[in-house]
Amino acid sequence: MELDKDLCIKMNDGNKIPALGFGTYCPDDVQKSKCEEATKVAIEVGFRHIDGAFVYGIEEEVGRAVHEKIADGTVKREDIFYTGKLWNTFHRPELVRSCLEQSLKKLKFDYLDLFIIHNPMSLKPGTDPLPKDENGKLIFDVVDLRQTWEAMEACKDAGLVKSIGVSNFNIRQLEMILNKPGLKYKPVLNQVECHPYLNQGKLLAFCKSKDILLEAYSVLGSQRDKMWIDQSTPVLLEDPVLGAIARKYNQSPALVALRYQLQRGIVVLFKSFTRKRIEENLQVKQEGREKRMRDTPPCVQI
Numbered sequence: 001m002e003l004d005k006d007l008c009i010k011m012n013d014g015n016k017i018p019a020l021g022f023g024t025y026c027p028d029d030v031q032k033s034k035c036e037e038a039t040k041v042a043i044e045v046g047f048r049h050i051d052g053a054f055v056y057g058i059e060e061e062v063g064r065a066v067h068e069k070i071a072d073g074t075v076k077r078e079d080i081f082y083t084g085k086l087w088n089t090f091h092r093p094e095l096v097r098s099c100l101e102q103s104l105k106k107l108k109f110d111y112l113d114l115f116i117i118h119n120p121m122s123l124k125p126g127t128d129p130l131p132k133d134e135n136g137k138l139i140f141d142v143v144d145l146r147q148t149w150e151a152m153e154a155c156k157d158a159g160l161v162k163s164i165g166v167s168n169f170n171i172r173q174l175e176m177i178l179n180k181p182g183l184k185y186k187p188v189l190n191q192v193e194c195h196p197y198l199n200q201g202k203l204l205a206f207c208k209s210k211d212i213l214l215e216a217y218s219v220l221g222s223q224r225d226k227m228w229i230d231q232s233t234p235v236l237l238e239d240p241v242l243g244a245i246a247r248k249y250n251q252s253p254a255l256v257a258l259r260y261q262l263q264r265g266i267v268v269l270f271k272s273f274t275r276k277r278i279e280e281n282l283q284v285k286q287e288g289r290e291k292r293m294r295d296t297p298p299c300v301q302i
């Protein structure tokens with residue numbers, strides 16, 4: 001089963017990104033080997049876009065999975081689009097490249113396809129990714145994100161990354177980068193939480209007006225990790241409206257949730273460590289194709 005490789009979106013720097021990506025965030029209570037196996041499955045069934053991050057602590061496993069699929073002839077490195085993220089403790093400009101180089105080393109890659117600032121808030125540099133004071137409060141750092149961005153631009157100029165972008169930025173934070181004197185490269189995308197309960201309409205309109213892609217995460221309602229999610233909040237894939245639409249079109253709620261974003265011109269990430277679901281999610285590409293050809297903006301290459 002081979003994905004239509006041309007189902008890619010052109011970014012503002014001329015590089016292309018596959019519209020549907022495989023997420024690798026793995027909560028602490030899940031074995032990392034599951035993520036490694038699932039990454040191999042995702043590549044086997046046809047996904048070519050993989051979303052990772054320094055802070056996920058999973059880059060060695062993901063890199064091994066990719067290299068195994070390169071070694072067995074399924075893909076070449078250039079077929080894979082891999083995103084890495086600059087963690088919050090590396091925002092000082094002199095630390096940016098070191099975070100990237102650590103990721104490259106763990107992945108055993110020469111370059112990343114996309115490198116994004118994971119969050120707009122900076123934390124105290126050091127080995128602890130979530131440094132806290134004696135009262136258990138996070139210790140922040142004061143960094144001008146425009147300087148962080150310049151260091152990101154330098155990583156691109158050094159050939160270590162092909163494209164650069166941001167994550168979890170609001171409109172004001174994006175404007176700060178866009179209005180920076182001497183800006184060399186605009187962010188190609190902004191990766192944010194986005195699903196029917198948080199559809200990011202205003203941010204999407206702003207990004208489109210600036211030729212910045214929106215990339216959606218937690219599209220299926222997230223992994224409901226106890227560390228981040230209030231367990232009393234509604235479960236997205238059990239939403240009655242989503243369920244009714246799914247029944248009407250003879251689809252699963254997950255496919256409706258994925259296709260909703262693709263039809264809005266959004267790059268979509270999903271995570272699943274289950275083969276059957278990884279295969280199921282692939283169907284959104286095939287079944288949405290005709291409709292997307294009518295609806296998507298011209299930058300989308302189908």
Ligand SMILES: NC(=O)c1ccc[n+]([C@@H]2O[C@H](COP(=O)([O-])OP(=O)(O)OC[C@H]3O[C@@H](n4cnc5c(N)ncnc54)[C@H](OP(=O)(O)O)[C@@H]3O)[C@@H](O)[C@H]2O)c1
Pocket residue numbers: 022023024025026051052118167168191192216217218219220221222223237252254255269270271272273274277278280281
């Ligand atoms: N930039 C950021 O700050 C940020 C934050 C969060 C996430 N992300 C990225 O976005 C990725 C995806 O987001 P997410 O991890 O929050 O999860 P998600 O894509 O919303 O997935 C949530 C859950 O849906 C289940 N699922 C997948 N396909 C399904 C299907 N067809 N039917 C029913 N259930 C299905 C999966 O469970 P099973 O594994 O059991 O199948 C998964 O645990 C992450 O892995 C990460 O790469 C980035």
